[in-house]
Amino acid sequence: MTKPSLQEQFAPSSICFGCGPANPKGLRIRSLPQGEEVVCEWRAQEHHQAFPGMLNGGIIGSLLDCHSNWTAAYALMKRLGSDAPPCTVTAEYSVKLLRPTPASETITLSARAVEFTDGDRAWVEADLMAGGKVCAKCRGLFVAVKPGHPAYHRWG
Secondary structure: OOOOOHHHHHOOOOOOOOOOOOOOOOOOOOOEEEOOEEEEEEOOOHHHEEEOOEEOHHHHHHHHHHHHHHHHHHHHHHHHOOOOOOOEEEEEEEEEEOOOOEOOOOEEEEEEEEEEEOOOEEEEEEEEEEOOEEEEEEEEEEEEOOOOOOOOOOOO
């Protein structure tokens, strides 16, 4: 059996399109800690294409957003010495598309927290690779939410 992902461990009921294990129509990424990084391997389906053979840019953005968010949550959990990650949301992120991403290749995501601010915020940098080449890069700010925020209990 494969090791449970961060999503499966800490948010098994999540319906998020990008990372929710409970969303049968979602991307269902599986983010796994590996040293100082969080990694993910994912396979596209035919309906994820922008044009024949190439992955849609919106799907690329969703993959990088969700994977980076889980990287931030995991990094904040480790930094705070917690048993579970705080529920984090995306405050901002930007994606640079470097080259067309082949939809037939295994997509590999790798992300790392690069800066922490205000005790509850993490800046994350991520790469999306296919066919041995970096096809897209992302940098984003992810914030741990508090009670009263609509997303606070979403991982429950």
